[in-house]
Amino acid sequence: MSQMPDVNMTRMKRQGSEDVVPCSTTQALPKLPVPPLQQTLEGYLKVVRPLVSDDEYEQTKRKVEEFGKSGGDGEMLQEKLLEYAQTKVNWVYDWWMDDMYLTARLPLVINSSPGMVFPKQIFTEPSDQLRFAARLISGIMDYKVILDARALPIDYARGQLAGQPLCMEQYYRLFSSYRVPGLTRDMLVSPDSSVMPEPEHIIVVCKNQFFVLDVIINFKRLSEADLFNQLKRIMQAATAGDRCEPVGLLTAGDRTEWAKARIKLMEDSTNRDSLDMIERCIFVLCMDEGVCCDKTDLTLACQMLHGNGSHSNTPNRWFDKTMQFIVADDGACGLVYEHSPSEGVAVVQLVEHLLNYIRVNPWNDVCQRDSPAIPHACHSSQKYGSKKMLRAQSICELPYPRRLRWKLSPEVFHYLKTSRESVDRSIANMDLHIMRYTRSGKSFPKSQNMSPDGFVQLALQLTYFKLHKRLVSTYESASTRRFQLGRVDNIRAASIEAHNWVQAMCSDTVEDYDRMELFKKALKAQRNFTLQALKGQGMDCHLLGLKEMAAMIDMPMPDIFTDEPFDLTNKFVLSTSQVPTTMDAFMCYGPVVNNGYGACYNPHDDYILFCLSSFKDCGDSDSEMFTIALRQALDDMQHLCLKVNHPPSPVMDLRKVEINGDSKMANGLDGHQLGLPMFPCGMARENNPTRKQNSRDDDDTARGPIADGAMAQT
Ligand code: COA
Numbered sequence: 001m002s003q004m005p006d007v008n009m010t011r012m013k014r015q016g017s018e019d020v021v022p023c024s025t026t027q028a029l030p031k032l033p034v035p036p037l038q039q040t041l042e043g044y045l046k047v048v049r050p051l052v053s054d055d056e057y058e059q060t061k062r063k064v065e066e067f068g069k070s071g072g073d074g075e076m077l078q079e080k081l082l083e084y085a086q087t088k089v090n091w092v093y094d095w096w097m098d099d100m101y102l103t104a105r106l107p108l109v110i111n112s113s114p115g116m117v118f119p120k121q122i123f124t125e126p127s128d129q130l131r132f133a134a135r136l137i138s139g140i141m142d143y144k145v146i147l148d149a150r151a152l153p154i155d156y157a158r159g160q161l162a163g164q165p166l167c168m169e170q171y172y173r174l175f176s177s178y179r180v181p182g183l184t185r186d187m188l189v190s191p192d193s194s195v196m197p198e199p200e201h202i203i204v205v206c207k208n209q210f211f212v213l214d215v216i217i218n219f220k221r222l223s224e225a226d227l228f229n230q231l232k233r234i235m236q237a238a239t240a241g242d243r244c245e246p247v248g249l250l251t252a253g254d255r256t257e258w259a260k261a262r263i264k265l266m267e268d269s270t271n272r273d274s275l276d277m278i279e280r281c282i283f284v285l286c287m288d289e290g291v292c293c294d295k296t297d298l299t300l301a302c303q304m305l306h307g308n309g310s311h312s313n314t315p316n317r318w319f320d321k322t323m324q325f326i327v328a329d330d331g332a333c334g335l336v337y338e339h340s341p342s343e344g345v346a347v348v349q350l351v352e353h354l355l356n357y358i359r360v361n362p363w364n365d366v367c368q369r370d371s372p373a374i375p376h377a378c379h380s381s382q383k384y385g386s387k388k389m390l391r392a393q394s395i396c397e398l399p400y401p402r403r404l405r406w407k408l409s410p411e412v413f414h415y416l417k418t419s420r421e422s423v424d425r426s427i428a429n430m431d432l433h434i435m436r437y438t439r440s441g442k443s444f445p446k447s448q449n450m451s452p453d454g455f456v457q458l459a460l461q462l463t464y465f466k467l468h469k470r471l472v473s474t475y476e477s478a479s480t481r482r483f484q485l486g487r488v489d490n491i492r493a494a495s496i497e498a499h500n501w502v503q504a505m506c507s508d509t510v511e512d513y514d515r516m517e518l519f520k521k522a523l524k525a526q527r528n529f530t531l532q533a534l535k536g537q538g539m540d541c542h543l544l545g546l547k548e549m550a551a552m553i554d555m556p557m558p559d560i561f562t563d564e565p566f567d568l569t570n571k572f573v574l575s576t577s578q579v580p581t582t583m584d585a586f587m588c589y590g591p592v593v594n595n596g597y598g599a600c601y602n603p604h605d606d607y608i609l610f611c612l613s614s615f616k617d618c619g620d621s622d623s624e625m626f627t628i629a630l631r632q633a634l635d636d637m638q639h640l641c642l643k644v645n646h647p648p649s650p651v652m653d654l655r656k657v658e659i660n661g662d663s664k665m666a667n668g669l670d671g672h673q674l675g676l677p678m679f680p681c682g683m684a685r686e687n688n689p690t691r692k693q694n695s696r697d698d699d700d701t702a703r704g705p706i707a708d709g710a711m712a713q714t
């Protein structure tokens with residue numbers, strides 16, 4: 001079937017690298033470099049080494065040498081890539097977008113779109129949901145004023161390579177993007193402002209029904225009181241409305257199936273109008289029903305990530321829209337976002353702005369009798385002189401929000417049924433665990449002169465090795481925003497050095513001092529991979545570029561790219577990402593391969609929050625076991641540091657573990673005594689998940705040889 005012409009698309013602009021007009025601050029940044037060929041090939045061999053047998057490695061090495069030899073395919077492709085890079089703002093951007101997102105056919109739910117949980121809200125009466133939502137919309141519109149003026153303050157890198165200015169382009173896509181499903185490839189589009197006026201409406205989904213809520217009328221932003229009243233009307237209409245088919249579920253299925261369904265939907269003018277309103281809206285607000293009275297980290301994360309299924313809140317979504325904010329009647333709040341326009345870091349900045357806005361302007365003021373006539377903050381409109389976005393005094397006669405109508409043909413019903421079945425299966429298959437590791441946070445590795453991020457990454461490697469006796473291809477996002485239109489490249493944590501260290505950690509015969517030496521080497525390797533990626537010298541984007549260049553010039557694909565280990569290194573069994581927040585909000589996502597884990601972590605000074613996901617139907621992964629083994633790995637690493645580097649700190653006596661919101665004080669107890677299975681190093685969980693590890697608690701007071709306090713790691 002060929003791609004049908006799409007009437008709606010005439011009003012939309014494709015968002016590729018060449019379709020973005022970079023602003024002056026972006027233009028001031030350097031362009032992403034093309035790394036030297038030999039550096040990438042050497043790096044690639046190092047990545048392959050711990051993942052394959054000796055024989056396989058030798059075969060791959062020969063193919064890499066053949067590719068990289070003087071006058072070989074590699075040199076020719078490198079030359080072409082360098083020429084191509086000169087013609088582009090960011091040479092890898094479009095290839096990376098296709099590879100990472102747009103050509104993926106798996107549903108967005110769980111497989112691609114992260115969920116984010118906001119701090120729990122206490123709603124005591126039904127109207128509290130509306131009050132909070134009104135304030136939230138107002139906060140978003142306040143942020144949008146800054147975006148529309150392209151006036152966000154420039155971010156500067158923190159942590160490693162701190163101080164460099166970062167590309168801000170992905171922020172500006174948060175409210176202007178929409179992902180259109182395609183038969184073989186999706187398209188990221190934004191409304192074409194030369195054809196259409198800027199959107200002035202949002203979509204509110206309530207009881208699976210879609211309503212158009214104009215948030216700007218007669219050039220004025222609606223006040224919170226008006227937003228509240230309009231939301232109330234929507235709630236009443238949704239409750240009184242006829243039974244409505246859960247059309248939103250169409251966006252929750254396989255991308256090609258949804259593309260076919262959309263073509264069918266578009267045959268009818270009513271549907272075309274409804275789709276147009278959704279695709280052009282500023283964002284979607286999902287007014288959810290509460291799921292259960294027990295609001296734990298886990299139940300909240302599930303609601304944000306997938307909505308709990310077709311009989312719960314999953315149909316109350318439109319997954320193609322970039323930003324979907326969720327406000328449930330029981331106080332569960334958060335968002336789910338379509339990942340292709342932006343990384344989590346930009347979303348976190350937005351969320352922190354919103355949560356601050358709501359803190360300064362408490363939501364329970366909205367529409368109370370004694371509420372101030374003009375709420376405290378209307379900062380951005382005043383500061384950026386946006387007349388259109390000035391907040392209006394109450395407009396008495398607002399038109400009723402319009403409910404979107406659908407006409408579903410039997411074929412569309414068929415797609416809806418398939419999508420419903422598929423999303424329910426994946427949700428039932430999702431194994432998500434949230435752990436707040438409170439025995440220490442990022443201040444502990446810092447006190448040891450170690451990078452907290454490197455520390456956590458190596459803990460994840462040790463965890464996987466404890467459970468499976470091998471390392472696997474690992475993805476960690478490293479920002480490339482130091483360059484124009486930079487997104488991310490990969491930090492390859494499964495290094496040869498990490499392999500040597502995890503083996504030592506799991507061997508009874510290696511002394512602690514030697515383990516520490518290997519640990520330092522592993523941290524150093526991790527730091528080198530990190531710096532390489534941050535400096536735009538990452539291996540993954542470069543290999544992708546060389547491969548795409550080979551396809552572009554239509555040459556036979558070089559052996560290096562058809563080799564099995566190449567495939568293996570690109571199947572990320574561990575898909576990891578640091579998404580830090582300063583508030584008690586956190587992000588979560590699913591694994592990217594069937595036998596994989598998703599590991600999103602949020603390091604705070606005194607605790608680290610981990611969201612660990614896997615699929616239940618895979619016999620090879622188990623989030624609960626991973627969570628327990630990770631806690632042990634972090635404990636073991638701290639014990640090692642305290643024994644070899646520094647005397648034990650009193651803070652280590654406080655034993656507190658929290659998994660899925662279930663808090664257990666464990667002063668002086670190990671996981672076994674808590675009734676949790678233990679994983680002796682090097683023992684696969686299938687073999688003996690409950691064998692007790694040597695108790696380390698006695699060691700808490702043991703003083704190992706005190707190494708030189710100045711650690712050589714970084
Ligand atoms: N000794 C003492 N302190 C150290 C240290 C050492 N050896 N190494 C680092 N630190 C400090 C840093 O200075 C920093 O201090 P701060 O908290 O005061 O800023 C802190 O420890 C954290 O540094 P580190 O843990 O090394 O990581 P980082 O903050 O540099 O982050 C990346 C590393 C790769 C995660 C980050 O650069 C990045 O790219 N983030 C984006 C990831 C992303 O896009 N995620 C979203 C995907 S959807």
